[in-house]
Amino acid sequence: MSALTFVGTSGAIEPALASQAQNLLDTEGVSVIPALAIGAITFWAAGLNRRSKENLYQSDEDDDLGVQKLLYYAEDVWAFFGPLVLLLYPVLVLVLTGIVLLLLYWFKRRAEAKEEKAKIACTNCHELIYSTALACQSCNQSNQNPSAIDFFGQIKAKPVRDRDEHAYKLVEKKRCPVCANRFQEHHVHQSCGTCGHELMQDDRFATRYIGRIDRRVLKVLVITFLFSLIPIIGLIPAIIYYRIQLVAPFRLYIPRMRNMGLRWGLRIFHFALIAFQWAPGFGGFVAPIMAFTSYRMYRNSFKRQLFSKSMDIAGHD
């Protein structure tokens, strides 16, 4: 086949070669034509390509609007800063979220100090109890008008309407469902240091506790999606919102050193997701994906802790 191509393109065909070629043409006649055709098309295309390049160069020279220059410039800038932006974007988001979380923490500490001062006397034994407590930690006397707690776990001016519901809200904020004192350990199974209430000993309570969080998932995903459509500024409230609603109720009871590999894997995955949150449309999915993956991971850890009752209170690390 290569001999034929040579014959076809050289042009100087010796009579002997020509007859040899004729023989070959007779046997391989069908294939020599496409070979020549491809050669011709390649040559023509190469010329066209060269001409079109010249055309492009010329039109670039009189690029009055400067559009091409701008495009080339943008390409250069992106090549240089693009990877940097992808790295700095999540760092910026995380730093800003950290600042907001620190502010929230400061408000929380202030509210706690205020709460200590707002303690009320038990009607039976006169021991000072939290106004949010459902009962006295000393004599178990019921508090007839406990104060409600808000989204952030701070005292509301309003009294509690549903006492059952209030108990779950207290546990979500890592507080005893009876006396409202704070649980000290990072473990599902622990007892209140003040009144001795055994947390999650009641299976129905534990199941309902998880169920309450599960029912929020759809709402949280929709709200975080809407927030997440707004670059940077939207992501911060979205992260704080899903952490309070879906993650904290589980995470507060999981030993800090548990599942470190999984936790870091999730962090790296979230970091990569945030790097593309600026992308229109895609950005909306960033916070919901972060919310759902965190929720599933901490929920699983929580359930595993819940069923490992044998480890019990000694299991805190």
Ligand SMILES: [Zn+2]
């Ligand atoms: Zn009392």
Ligand SMILES: [Zn+2]
């Ligand atoms: Zn208690």
